[in-house]
Amino acid sequence: MITKKIGVIGCGNMGGAILYGALESGVLPKENVYVYDINPVMMEKAKGWGVNLAKDDEDVCLSSDIILLAVKPQNAAEALSQCKKALDEKAMMSIVAGVTVERLRNMIDGTPRILRLLPNTPAMVFEGAFAICSDNDFTEEELEIAKSIYSTIGIIEMVPEHLIDAACALNGGGPAFVAMFIEAMADGGVKQGLPRKTAYRLAAQTALGTAKMILEKELHPGEIKDMVTSPGGTTIEGCEALEKGGMRGAVIDCINKAAEKSKKL
Structure with a gap:
């Protein structure tokens, strides 16, 4: 069981599927999870899972050790700007399709460690397929935590970032x-x-x-x-x-x- 605090920004179809699968598998204790979504319906769904509801994106980052960014590509810049400096020196996992690590860094006030990955919705039934960037700057412990989250709800394949778009098409869609x-x-x-x-x-x-x-x-x-x-x-x-x-x-x-x-x- 993971003891680090995990934050989730965006609890829609994909973010929700990952969170639900990880909670149901038992790898994530609900009391260690902090969630924020701009959609009240998604927040109500997260509340039903027993996790902590944050007041905004910055609150998620301040409360967590590792943050999952699970927003739509067109909303990434706004969500990250609302994090202010709270992401500095934190670990962030991004499932934002089509947005490279370099582009993410340009949107963030600070220097977090970033792990980009591409998931899919069968994570909700513990049959997900996750392409995880092999070129990342996560610490060894953080990478093992990420792998433990996703391996309990599917299979993992490590790929270089330049192949993530192919994974987006194959296992994402x-x-x-x-x-x-x-x-x-x-x-x-x-x-x-x-x-x-x-x-x-x-x-x-x-x-x-x-x-x-x-x-x-x-x-x-x-x-x-x-x-x-x-x-x-x-x-x-x-x-x-x-x-x-x-x-x-x-x-x-x-x-x-x-x-x-x-x-x-």
């Missing part, structure tokens, strides 16, 4: 893309007569199980495909349809477009 594929699979099942609820459950569980085969059994995706595609069978017919529809190219283009947008934020 990935839940939306995977959900779209699951929805499309379910639509196909419904077209063939399956009840909608049944189709969603079968499609979602299939995606979950396949992912576990890759992560836990370390099977190559192509190997899983070959395991299922019997000669002259039904699955190879479906694979042919996906190839004719340009599925691979569309997905690659999807990640490229999202990564390029991240670079422009």
Whole structure:
């Protein structure tokens, strides 16, 4: 259990998912967490989790040893300006998409240590995927604390900062893309007569199980495909349809477009 005081600036979808997952896992004691969000609805949600509610961004920083900045990119400069000098010599974790460490430093009055990372919303169900910058100036203890927070609610991959935009597209936006594929699979099942609820459950569980085969059994995706595609069978017919529809190219283009947008934020 982490004994350092942890502050959270921004408790929306992503910040809230991380905080909720960390609290539920038991790695963060609620009495050691301080939260502020400009949205009263988000503050009420945080209150329900039993954490300390700060009066503003500066109060979060003054009360905490390590601060998680989880605001939208367009709100980062304003939020950091409200911290005043309270971030000086503190440790700050940033999940602000598209905003580099250099840009963050230019927004801050003081010289905090900064760790940039890219999370995703499945952290709420302890299945998050976190890309953490390997080039950071956190102390060894602070980095271990960060890893302990995120490893309890998902998996961690250390990447250099210049690859964070790629991670933003892949694991950051990935839940939306995977959900779209699951929805499309379910639509196909419904077209063939399956009840909608049944189709969603079968499609979602299939995606979950396949992912576990890759992560836990370390099977190559192509190997899983070959395991299922019997000669002259039904699955190879479906694979042919996906190839004719340009599925691979569309997905690659999807990640490229999202990564390029991240670079422009």
